[in-house]
Amino acid sequence: MSGREFFTARTVAEALAGFRPAHRTPVEDVPLDAALHRVPASEVVAPSLLPGFPRSTVDGYAVRAADTYGASEGLPSYLDLLGAVTMGAAPTVAVRAGGCVAMPTGGVLPDGADAVVMVEYTAETMPGTVEITRPVAPGGGMVRADEDVAAGAALVPAGRPLRAPDLGLLAAAGVTTVAVHARPRVAIVSTGDEVVPPDTVELRPGQVRDATASALAGLVADAGGEPVFAGIVSDEPGALKNRLSEVLPDADLVVVSAGSSVGARDETAGAVAAIGDVWCHGLAIKPGKPTLLADCGGIPLVGLPGNPLSALVVFGQLGVPLLWRLAGCESPPPPPTTRARLSRNLASATGRLDIVQVTVRDGVAEPLFGPSALLSVLVRADGYVVIPEPATGLDAGMEVEVVLYR
Template sequence: MPGREFFQTQSVGQALAGFRPRRRTGPETVRREDALGRVPARAVRSGVPLPGFARSTVDGYAVRAADTYGAGDGLPAYLDVVGALRMGTAADVEVRSGGAVQIPTGAAVPGSADAVVMIEHTQVTMPGVIEVTRPVAVGDGVVRPDEDVAVGNELVPAGRPLRAQDLGLLAAAGITRLVVLRRPRVAIISTGDEVVAPDTECVSPGQVRDATASALAALVLQAGGEPASYGIVPDDLELLTKTLTTAVAECDLVVVSAGSSVGARDETTAAVEALGAPGVYCHGLAIKPGKPTLLAECADVPVIGLPGNPLSALVVFRMVGLPVLRLVGGITTVPPEPSTAATMARPVASAAGRLDVVQVSVRDGVATPLFGHSALLSLLTSADGYVVIPEPATGLDAGTSVTVTMYR
């Protein structure tokens, strides 16, 4: 890793491009039913064609297309109905020239037929005879046996979390188990003499309940990781070093909230350095909120030191922590975040060279910025999403078109 300088800020883009910890989770086999959101370790390919047989896409009659050529309202083609097919059975009726077989949507098409005419384009003229008022071409109304998936085709790629529709396709191909990457185990450590557990009934003046850890755990779960709480560590270098050592040995990513700013009581940097090479990658990001962020790698395990303010910590973890979590978990195709287009209700100032993340509420296509101190967690609960002002910009004017990343 490059040489380090204490609190020499990097842009978020530089940090994400340069901070590439080696840790990756290993493979495990899971049932298809348990695979939603899991990341395939390798592409899954089909051993069978889908749907596996020629099937009708409409209710109508299986025919030979040549028998309908030139058919119209004024001069219909007359065909003999030689049978009817049912769902879930083999197509054992032969369609000879001049004949037709009644067929429902989804039923197997006889091999002797090459098209299906819609029932709306037919009329029964007498028992056993229909007239066809529209011609069909070869293949009309029919799905080929391998039109959905051919043998050897990729069903799902490696590196993309599995969605509901992916599981449906795997089921159709008869895949019951698959190899996925293990969910990253993420250690969450809170620090500070003033921080107490959320279930503390009576909070003394100067104490605060730990709000950040619960929110971080939820973000980890949303991103496909497994949060592991390592509790609250007081401002004690020896205790923090011991906790970090255990977390690095047991987890794939370690997240420490508070203790990453430049202050006499902040111990995270010293504790991380004590864990050995390569150590701290950068200390300070050009982002608001969240400048005092630390990125490190210890024994191949990434360590992220977040600011103490809950809002800052959660913003930074979304922007930086989640990409690192996905990297460790083998996600190479990142699912898109829900977003919406809007216009800014009023101007927002920004400093060039810094990434600004602005919380907004959205109503009727208008994004209203929400301002307040980074210690105010209620800003996040009031926000519908956020707008990113890129480093080169010096702000946004009222009426500017923006993309709002929506909170789920």
Template sequence: MSDRKEFRDLSTPEEAHEAIASLSLTPPPESVPLDAARGRVLAERVDATIDVPGFDRASMDGYAVRGRDTFGADESDPVVLDLVGAVHAGEAPDVTVEPGTCAEISTGAVLPPGADAVVMVERTDDLGGAIEIRTAVAPGDSVMLAGADIAAGSRALGPGTRITPREIGLLSALGVDEVPVHGAPTVGIVSTGDELVRPGDELDSSRGEIYDVNSQTIAAGVAEAGGEPVLYPHAGDDYEEMERLLRDAADECDLVLSSGSTSASAVDVIYRVIEERGELLLHGVAVKPGKPMLVGRLDSAETPSAYVGLPGYPVSALTIFRTFVAPAIRRAAGRSEPRTATMTGEFAVRERYSEGRLRLMPVGLVERVGTDEPLVYPVDKGSGATTSLVEADGIVEVHPDTEYIAAGETVTVTLFSPDVRVPRLLGVGEDDPLLSRLLDRVDAPRYLPVGSREGTRRLRDGAPDVAVVAGPSEREVDSEELGAWTREWGLVVSDPLDGLADLVDRDLRFVNRDRAAGLRATFDAALAALADDRGSSRAALAEQIDGYDLTVKAHESPARAVRSGKADAGLGLRATAETLGLDFVSLGYERVALLAAPGRADKPAVGELVDALADSADDRALLPGYDVV
């Protein structure tokens, strides 16, 4: 039996920050070409070595004059000056403006000798060899003097300045082609686990393979924080291979990040690599999600490399990265902490919590009419659910001593980004292809396909604006029906069969929908009716169906199982069967209703959804078996 590593005493979040701060991951400064400097941070001051502009230049089209020659000129009493030539941008003047003369001049051109002002062309008339001036100008008018923008010897940009297009413009004006910047820490990323496959490669679900979410997610986070991500091949759960990859990364990078293999499982061996080939500073943090976190150092060819082990579940990995690792990368890259975007809102439901750890609770937001404060609701599908990454808008920190957050309580949300836009509509309920099309016509919606049963419950709790429910329901909910449609349902099959009775009587493999789906409730009602006709029970007939308890969540999943040969029949819709090119046995029509929570029917975004349903004729024409009622 394999040895199982128990967690040491969990460190506090403060101790985790201190452990990471003790690591050395700051590279030396470097010079980069100007065209590669955007987003980098200046390591030292840049002084101007030239005047900008380097000459007195005209700031508009007109005539270069001596200001004193125009004194007293106006519309009723203009002065006339002899025209002695012209000066255009990019050429040296070949004329001199003497008293009583002027020279035509273009915007940006060098002011010719003798001139000290420019009269705009709109205040002049060309008399043929002479120019009538109808306004007086003072010396310096419409002229940018040499060094007026920035003078040679002056401080142009200071250390710590993040280079944006504005700074690149100034550096270009100064003729700077290489920029001294803080080095970007190189961060090696190693995802562990025999089950991982890189996106784009062939996936074998029969072996339990899953696509690697963490490598690209964390790499994007590293780049956003100012580091240079380096992706390494996957490490399996083999000690020697894991050791080799981590040592390669340590030799080549300032910081090594791994994800997975950090918990107390017998196969999670990465902590052993760190203990035996480096120094383990921390194993386990009192935070949720993300308890199985490692901090240490890895031996390398030169100085030890900093190391942080992230949990394997994507939500946990990204949460720990954002909270503990990204700040360290920003410091190493010379970047300041980004502007923290926070928002207060009203918590929608009562949420119990009493685990003695700091909880970084993912939450979603939804706009409320009549107030700037949104409604806040928890988004917690478990750390392994990647959709939590996009369904949440930020984090609410829940103190370890908190027993619960009350419905209606004001909470502070730390947004994932200042660019987060609060959804205008939150819908929950049945997974439906017509609904997906309708939502495309609503500005900034969010829809959670949790099924009709769960959608009804959440509507009762008060967070969503609308719920879409299908099939028979035993639960009453206070709501307003805004519209409804019907969809043809039945069995998606690989070979023809004779209705529901055939499914029960023949030895067929079946894929069902989960109990939260309204379509499942409709199917169970039909099965109960068949049982009554036979003098039996629904449970007895269900036992005769091979795969009745094999359930999936999405409306296309049973049909895809049929198409792949994993099943002979699946519960589904005619629209899905025809989309996937499969046969279909109709069992009837199911009603789908759009319900609004009390007081939400007048919300503008809800109105957009209702209007989309009213105008859905083209969509229904593309979805066989659909009609509005």
């Protein structure tokens, strides 16, 4: 390896399919109120059936369905009112032939009943007598004791981030703690003699504040990771190798911002090769070609381009899916999308994935252009359009999928 040439160049699809380090974060127990978006390490099963008893799903009357057959507004059925069910209590009355019991939504179905007629199709024509104007089939207006979840059945699967309804189902089953993968710790290492901390008040000529690290930390946190700022490393030979050796033992993923291109000053490729195995150096993507992927003793490392826009685009395409995989999720939650018409032609090169930033107004996607050093392009964008590798471009007026930023 010369250090001045891209090597083992791959497509983005190859990187997503082939760069799959086996490392996963450890498992920890978290309370239910802290489990949203966390990834269960194993399937969580129901300790008992749910809802646990046959219950009404409507306000009405518990009946034997056979007693309602043939009922209509012109020829209603008349049933004796035998009593009422109280919410939160077991029924004190059973349903017999020719009788019914008043039911609230969620109440326990009394013995003898196999359906509930909605109150809208009933009338109490005289004290103790209920008129039924519509028939109901067995099972209508109710759920079985195990209809939500059977005992021993899966409540939530392993490997999928927990959503709000999942938490509700776990709570209903009495599950108050969940074994989940720990949040991946992502060490963010910035490089370059010209890079200074964001709190630097006065910049000397040639200096730039470290904007990329803060933005990367936001992407990491948004994907459920724990960003760890590992400082700024100078271009002095050996400095990056030493810093990487320091941060690797406590990291689940290492991200090196800048230093992955082929310039004489770029140290990432050499430093990484000295402590790990470089999987590829160079991706067929625009922006972001000088990206490096490596395995350092089982810990994945992503070397990003120095330009902020390129770095964030590449991390969104590769770093975020990798982060979810480290947390035990093989299929990351898809981002929101919308359909829009392109306002102009977009050119591309066959064999390269192009990521084009766009604004979306009134169903029209307007491309945004600018140097990859400008973060303002990303700030103005509502999302991006992907030009796939086989395409040579996209035509104005065609409908495209826009991946929206959250």
